[in-house]
Amino acid sequence: MNRLQVRLFARRGQFSLDVDFTLSGCHSVVVLGPSGSGKTSLLRYIAGLDAPQRACIVNDQQVLCDSERGLHLPPQRRHIGYVFQDYALFEHLSVWRNIIFGVKSADDVAHAEQWLQRLDIAALRDRFPARLSGGQRQRVALARALVTRPQLLLLDEPFSAIDPTLRDQIRSSVADLIREITIPALVVSHDLSDAIALGDYLLVMAGGRVLQFGPREPVMAAPVSAQVARILGWRNVLPLEIFQRDGWSASLPLPAGGEIALQAHHLSFCPPQAAALRVWVHAVRDRGAVREVQCIETVSGQCVTVDVPWTQPVPAAGESAGLSLRPEYARVYPRSDAAAAASVLEQTAVIDSVANTAHRP
């Protein structure tokens, strides 16, 4: 089984990158994080385009970099396919010349022909990159990288240069491609939709550190910290103090301080008297399949976002309402994020009791 092991430390100016993860199997990993979190740097160190201070990078038993042994393979010998954010096509070469740039044998030329067909760019073979659309450029860059039979594929923000109206379609075709090739792939993105469409695994980063790494579903369902929850698009990360006032929850054994994360679609409106949270509705916006309701919690003034399906009624702006939450999906993070992962189950039980208390007459 393929095994990608990445352990590296690098410092440049004020910024330091400290990453350690191991991926077993030919899976796709979406590296997710806000801009400036070190995602692109991570790809560049893996590809050998920059040299880290300390690193041990092994892919499929090939040691790419081992600073203890003074080994640092140049990018030419790492067998890594790299699709740059701007695709970095050779503008002076035709599509075909771009694709066969890395070809070394006649066998590879036939391989290039296959990729040309597979990616549906055979008709463009004599065109120059200046005359290609964003999606076509991306396919040329993918073909160029895959023709060299890489052992690892790296994609840096592959959809940032794509017209937003075509992004979904192109994203799903790239997802199909990544699942088809039998090598691990690392996809850098700051867009949650990419993570959902492309990632078998998620690697959540911020400030040069890995905050969470694991298979997609468990990571999406159980962020280990409030910061990860925010990066994963949980729109309600609220102070726990909200549940510790008004008397209805003051006696609950919640941590003294910290945060609670609630998905917008796991909250629903209920009559004010039965609510866990009392809010007034600030604004209602149409967001495709749902209506997004922006509420203000009456005591703390915190903003709470609720997604309501079109089939359900929505209070009008300015009205008071109650919000009930689905405790099994809530995540509680005591003041220190580090303690959160260990006590996830325990906290879920606590939330259960919050909800029960809240619904008491």
Added chain:
Amino acid sequence: MLISYLTSVWVTLQLAALTTVLLLLCGLPLAWWLTRTRSALKPLLETITALPLVLPPTVLGFYLLVLFGANGPVGEWWQRLFGHPLAFTFSGIVVASCIYSLPFVVQPLQTAFAAVNPRTVEAAWTLGASRSRTFFRVVLPQAGRGVLVASVLGFAHTVGEFGVVLMVGGNIPGQTQVVAISIYDMVEAMDYASAHAYAFALLMFSLVVLFTVYSIQHRRGAGGAG
């Protein structure tokens, strides 16, 4: 008079062609290195390269003459290696011209290289291309017009040289007497008619060269790097 003038034209063309070729050979790697490096030496090398732009030709010529003279460090070494002195020879003015025209070649090259997308260089590396293959297959084609501009400017600037050539090479017909020096000779001899004819030819040459350079640069601006 015509024969001696044609001789000086021939010397000038030989000097300019040889200087341009030598400058491209040294200037390409130097400009590429200057574009890519983060070395602390970069500002120093850039300063030295740009020095001929601001130095009076007589100052540069004087120091080169001291260096190239039979007792100068370079002149002595040259004498031992090739058996003839460097000062007051054609070889001497070629070396001097290379130094004098260096910024006119290196700076346009550096500008052209800086416009090359660095990601394309890295893409070539990840595709297995060596550094030299990347330079010749990816960098140079993208900087092609810059190379052309550098060549034309280097050639034209050498054709127009006067002070440095006079200091280092003197005024030896058939060896170091270039067109600009011939014109100076004619003025000294009060032959204004000939001087005017030849000066006008040089003026036209410079006009055509500069027009060519700006046309190339204008096309680059309109048509992208390709």
